[in-house]
Amino acid sequence: MIDFELSEEQQMIRDSVGAFAREKIRPAARPADESGAIPAALVSEAWQFGFVSGAIPEKFGGGGDTRSAVTGAIVAEELGFGDISIGLHVLAPRLFAFPIVEMGTDDQRAKYLKRFAGADFAAATAAVMEPRFDYDLSAQHVSAKRDGAGYVLNGGKCYVPLAAESDSMLIYATTDASKGYAGVDGFIVPRTTAGVTISEREKNMGLKALATYELTLKDCHVGADARLGGDKGIDFSRLMCESRVAFAAMGVGVMNAAFEYARDYAKERKAFGVPIATKQAIAFILADMAIEIDAARLLVWEAAYELDKGRDALKASYLAKNYVANSALKVTDNGVQVLGGHGYIREHPVEMWLRNARGFSAIEGIATV
Amino acid sequence: MIDFELEPQILSRLQMFHAVSEHMMRPISRDCDEHEHTKPTQFYESMWSASAAADIQVGNDRSKKADGGAAAAPRRANLMTVLSTEELCWGDAGLYLSTPNSGLGGAAVMAAGTPEQKERFLKRFKEGKPKWGAMAITEPSFGSDSSQVTTTATRDGDHWVINGTKIFCTAGEMAAEKSEGFVVVWATVDKSAGRPGIKPFVVEHNTAGMTVARVENKLGIRASDTAALIFDNCRIPLDALLGSAEVRKEGGFKDVMATFDATRPIVAAMAIGVGRAALDFVRDFLEQQDVAVRYGISPRRLTAVERDFMEMEVQLQAARLLTWRAAWMLDTGKRNSLEASMAKAKAGLAVTLITQKAVELLGPLGYSRKILVEKWMRDAKINDIFEGTQQINMIIIARRILNYSSKELN
Ligand SMILES: Cc1cc2nc3c(=O)[nH]c(=O)nc-3n(C[C@H](O)[C@H](O)[C@H](O)COP(=O)(O)OP(=O)(O)OC[C@H]3O[C@@H](n4cnc5c(N)ncnc54)[C@H](O)[C@@H]3O)c2cc1C
Ligand SMILES: Cc1cc2nc3c(=O)[nH]c(=O)nc-3n(C[C@H](O)[C@H](O)[C@H](O)COP(=O)(O)OP(=O)(O)OC[C@H]3O[C@@H](n4cnc5c(N)ncnc54)[C@H](O)[C@@H]3O)c2cc1C
Numbered sequence: 001m002i003d004f005e006l007s008e009e010q011q012m013i014r015d016s017v018g019a020f021a022r023e024k025i026r027p028a029a030r031p032a033d034e035s036g037a038i039p040a041a042l043v044s045e046a047w048q049f050g051f052v053s054g055a056i057p058e059k060f061g062g063g064g065d066t067r068s069a070v071t072g073a074i075v076a077e078e079l080g081f082g083d084i085s086i087g088l089h090v091l092a093p094r095l096f097a098f099p100i101v102e103m104g105t106d107d108q109r110a111k112y113l114k115r116f117a118g119a120d121f122a123a124a125t126a127a128v129m130e131p132r133f134d135y136d137l138s139a140q141h142v143s144a145k146r147d148g149a150g151y152v153l154n155g156g157k158c159y160v161p162l163a164a165e166s167d168s169m170l171i172y173a174t175t176d177a178s179k180g181y182a183g184v185d186g187f188i189v190p191r192t193t194a195g196v197t198i199s200e201r202e203k204n205m206g207l208k209a210l211a212t213y214e215l216t217l218k219d220c221h222v223g224a225d226a227r228l229g230g231d232k233g234i235d236f237s238r239l240m241c242e243s244r245v246a247f248a249a250m251g252v253g254v255m256n257a258a259f260e261y262a263r264d265y266a267k268e269r270k271a272f273g274v275p276i277a278t279k280q281a282i283a284f285i286l287a288d289m290a291i292e293i294d295a296a297r298l299l300v301w302e303a304a305y306e307l308d309k310g311r312d313a314l315k316a317s318y319l320a321k322n323y324v325a326n327s328a329l330k331v332t333d334n335g336v337q338v339l340g341g342h343g344y345i346r347e348h349p350v351e352m353w354l355r356n357a358r359g360f361s362a363i364e365g366i367a368t369v
Numbered sequence: 370m371i372d373f374e375l376e377p378q379i380l381s382r383l384q385m386f387h388a389v390s391e392h393m394m395r396p397i398s399r400d401c402d403e404h405e406h407t408k409p410t411q412f413y414e415s416m417w418s419a420s421a422a423a424d425i426q427v428g429n430d431r432s433k434k435a436d437g438g439a440a441a442a443p444r445r446a447n448l449m450t451v452l453s454t455e456e457l458c459w460g461d462a463g464l465y466l467s468t469p470n471s472g473l474g475g476a477a478v479m480a481a482g483t484p485e486q487k488e489r490f491l492k493r494f495k496e497g498k499p500k501w502g503a504m505a506i507t508e509p510s511f512g513s514d515s516s517q518v519t520t521t522a523t524r525d526g527d528h529w530v531i532n533g534t535k536i537f538c539t540a541g542e543m544a545a546e547k548s549e550g551f552v553v554v555w556a557t558v559d560k561s562a563g564r565p566g567i568k569p570f571v572v573e574h575n576t577a578g579m580t581v582a583r584v585e586n587k588l589g590i591r592a593s594d595t596a597a598l599i600f601d602n603c604r605i606p607l608d609a610l611l612g613s614a615e616v617r618k619e620g621g622f623k624d625v626m627a628t629f630d631a632t633r634p635i636v637a638a639m640a641i642g643v644g645r646a647a648l649d650f651v652r653d654f655l656e657q658q659d660v661a662v663r664y665g666i667s668p669r670r671l672t673a674v675e676r677d678f679m680e681m682e683v684q685l686q687a688a689r690l691l692t693w694r695a696a697w698m699l700d701t702g703k704r705n706s707l708e709a710s711m712a713k714a715k716a717g718l719a720v721t722l723i724t725q726k727a728v729e730l731l732g733p734l735g736y737s738r739k740i741l742v743e744k745w746m747r748d749a750k751i752n753d754i755f756e757g758t759q760q761i762n763m764i765i766i767a768r769r770i771l772n773y774s775s776k777e778l779n
Contacts, residue, residue: 002373005371007371070371135669136670138665240665277767277778280767283767287763287767291711291766295687295715302373314665319664322679
């Protein structure tokens, strides 16, 4: 039955994460963008929300919460509103932990999940993207070939968040190139495994506070027990739907940040004797931003809802994410435009949001709900 | 709790509307477009009896009051209206607008009338022969700026006397002359009072002094008559004034605005219906041509056609979700002026572009009158114009998000 109201619990989560994003994350965003470093204390404070540990089963010391993609999208949006780079950093351990919760074997759960139930931030990550112009989630070039009892991995990855500080990572590789998404598997690979080389930190246009790395895998041997889900394997398509929903939800947060900032500026800034917001040329831009934010959010929620119902959300999540990729760029660009020359200056955050938003069309797989 | 599911009862009702679209509208769609002022009387009769028999409520006949009997069930009236409107406009938006019912006139009676007036004026739509209701506010000298009403209503003993010219009145001909319907006419009782002086009057069909001066020739929705009405010392009884004659800040004109909160999502839904018609056609066409639309692949490997198609699809869905939200807000008693305008502005523009793109994607076939796609492009455009143009809805949205009055932003 159609309903657009958040549950009480979701409303509470939205309020508390939203307040944290506004009061704690946002002030840290610009310094982090400039320096590339996120204060450990902030990461630690975010960890206390239980974004990761909450979903770890109770028997491994976690909160045992039932995951909901809709709730995940709400959290992701608020963090994205605060700062997407910091948000991605804070949520990065999910990239490793959640697929294990959802699709791992009992042994894998027992072995890896405990570390995410503790009081301290536990860095972990996943390697999805590959450095190619026509990179395709369903056609991973990194391969995992059977080799005796285990597998041998070869190829290159990029945009791997926190790779240098993660003990283990989840590396996605093709086991059967004829099967598309179904032919992709996940492998739990300790960082120190022979054949794994982690590059210098990547230098990107935006998301500058998020440490990301390239990964080279050269005849990297892992045991059969490294394969996520064991012989059953995984539903990689679903994992990528969860990823699109999370990243898109963060995009909605970025749009909302740009909108709020531009709206408030436009009411203050005077030109020709009146606030620029009283001119239709500016007011209509702001109205358009508001429409696009609501439209994008509803598309994201709908895709998340499909996931929560256990359905195939490929189309919904793909369209929602592409929609966000386009509209976030347009909305953040408008944010700069409304501020005029001042928008171009790094004293204001709008140029940062524009740089961050450009990443949505290029990057996949660096967040999950 | 966030939910995007339509319950089975709603879905089965929608199938009924879909059947009406498919079997009663589509077959006569082209003909009604090519022969603009020829009336599909058979269609009117069928729709009229279908709505009586199968309880298919077409148009805006919705009770604003929750009916006591169904108090336990959540109200779904506005959601159902936008859903059925989409379904019917998938069939034909012009025919949808020409369907005999109380129309915008009925909506005005519901919004501004007393219980007695509602009974008196609306009863007819449940009995006898097909009838139409219409609403006339637009005049030759203004459209968007509806505070500029120059048509006057002057008290003369037991009567109001209406003088002025109204244009672009949907179903005006059917309501004023060709059925036992009525036209709700907005006229000022006190020019010096501005907006609060503008009041709605119900003028019965064939009232002396009301004439249909002209029926317009249009770009699209040609099955719907758009009439110019002249009121020349048109005398109507005192109780034809909806609500109170008193000139105060509240009431009267505010009621027009209140109607828009309910009717804008409906116009958005009209647009969405037309857009879906075009999208469905293109989808089937691409399938026949063995052109796959590959969801999930690298955006850089998509063909231009795939990209266009996906963009049409997601824009339509975005507009639909905004529209459902606006309707849901009405159903749950929330103020929705902002959200109603968002839905209308988004749907009006998105579908204008979607249908234009559909013509383009189909190549020479798209431009041909052999198929209906070019007609849908012409039909779609009206949704970005009436019930508040794109720009007027943007102003409303901007005022709300900026917290500006109409003086501060206009
Ligand atoms: C890198 C850089 C180099 C520059 N170099 C020079 C230089 O060498 N010399 C120099 O003198 N200046 C220079 N400028 C300043 C530049 O010309 C101004 O930034 C520009 O004119 C816009 O003014 P503003 O930034 O004050 O924006 P504002 O005037 O505050 O405008 C803000 C927004 O409101 C809009 N707006 C303003 N008035 C209206 C209106 N009436 N109707 C509708 N919309 C309106 C604008 O389009 C803009 O979107 C430079 C700026 C930058 C960023
Ligand atoms: C087929 C059809 C059916 C209709 N049915 C009805 C009906 O049943 N009853 C009825 O009363 N009316 C009806 N109308 C009238 C309709 O509501 C008006 O056409 C509409 O409100 C626009 O008014 P206008 O045509 O006078 O345009 P104008 O108001 O003259 O506007 C012209 C252009 O200027 C823009 N504009 C106007 N004001 C502003 C502003 N402040 N800022 C920025 N831009 C602005 C508009 O967006 C538009 O693009 C119908 C119209 C059509 C075409």
